[in-house]
Amino acid sequence: MIKTKVVATPMPKAAEILLDTPKKGQRPKNLTNTKLLTMAAPKNKNSKCAMKSCLFKFIIMMLTLYDTARWPIFMKKTFSLLNKNQRFELLNLLDKDFSNPKSELNFNNPFELLCAVVLSAQATDESVNKVTPELFKIAPDAYAMAKLSFDEVGAIVKTIGLWKAKSQYLVKLSKELCDKYEGTVPCDYDKLIKLPGVGSKTAKVVLNVAFGQPTIAVDTHIFRVCNRTGFCEGKNAQEVEQRVVPLVDEKFIMQAHHLFLLHGRYVCKARKPECEHCSIKLICKKIGL
Ligand code: SF4
Numbered sequence: 711m712i713k714t715k716v717v718a719t720p721m722p723k724a725a726e727i728l729l730d731t732p733k734k735g736q737r738p739k740n741l742t743n744t745k746l747l748t749m750a751a752p753k754n755k756n757s758k759c760a761m762k763s764c765l766f767k768f769i770i771m772m773l774t775l776y777d778t779a780r781w782p783i784f785m786k787k788t789f790s791l792l793n794k795n796q797r798f799e800l801l802n803l804l805d806k807d808f809s810n811p812k813s814e815l816n817f818n819n820p821f822e823l824l825c826a827v828v829l830s831a832q833a834t835d836e837s838v839n840k841v842t843p844e845l846f847k848i849a850p851d852a853y854a855m856a857k858l859s860f861d862e863v864g865a866i867v868k869t870i871g872l873w874k875a876k877s878q879y880l881v882k883l884s885k886e887l888c889d890k891y892e893g894t895v896p897c898d899y900d901k902l903i904k905l906p907g908v909g910s911k912t913a914k915v916v917l918n919v920a921f922g923q924p925t926i927a928v929d930t931h932i933f934r935v936c937n938r939t940g941f942c943e944g945k946n947a948q949e950v951e952q953r954v955v956p957l958v959d960e961k962f963i964m965q966a967h968h969l970f971l972l973h974g975r976y977v978c979k980a981r982k983p984e985c986e987h988c989s990i991k992l993i994c995k996k997i998g999l
Pocket residue numbers: 938939977978979983984985986988989990991994995996999
């Protein structure tokens with residue numbers, strides 16, 4: 711009679727089998743002649759399938775991690791060199807510096823704001839504010855702007871960089887607003903970015919300023935301030951834009967865009983940051999300086 715006992719071992723996929731093993735042509739021995747054999751576990755017939763499955767899961771995981779917006783919270787925390795209290799205090803101090811921060815573009819309604827933001831791409835707010843009073847005088851809404859020719863708009867905005875493309879955008883987006891949204895500006899990100907000349911940054915500025923939505927459109931100033939201070943790290947504006955909102959305390963979520971922007975524009979300047987007079991110099995990590 712053959713007695714078999716399976717004993718767990720530290721070796722993976724292996725078992726030690728204690729058995730009474732008769733050799734070929736021999737009679738079975740009694741229990742005193744038992745042998746301790748180590749036998750490797752049989753190969754898994756589906757090992758190739760398992761490998762493919764692992765590879766597939768690995769690729770999916772890498773694709774998931776590539777989209778940083780989908781990173782789990784514990785990983786997102788690593789995007790900031792400041793802790794929660796430091797981030798709160800930093801925004802609190804900036805809020806004192808720039809109380810009730812607002813856009814420096816002049817506008818009277820969401821349509822005018824949208825046009826002004828489109829014109830402000832790679833141009834200063836000051837230069838935009840010089841041309842918009844005349845433009846909005848003859849085209850105060852989307853219906854009036856849609857009736858203008860490219861040349862008519864271009865003649866007014868030609869002091870601004872990229873004026874040819876921008877004047878076309880203004881007329882085209884106005885026509886689309888009339889056709890699809892009865893001349894109003896939609897307060898929806900996906901709808902906004904489908905308008906001619908409207909990118910992610912423009913859409914987020916409009917949503918934040920005109921509709922009070924908690925968005926942060928990361929421009930060159932905000933990108934610089936976030937990285938220098940250690941508030942939010944990112945290799946480019948897009949990365950910072952994806953990461954920065956969860957790092958902002960709820961109390962400052964509406965103002966954060968303008969607080970970072972104004973601080974970058976007037977204090978933490980690109981070439982000569984005014985660290986000595988900076989209100990957040992004790993918190994700032996001064997990365998890259
Ligand atoms: S301390 Fe200097 S680097 Fe830091 S935010 Fe202020 S100006 Fe910018």
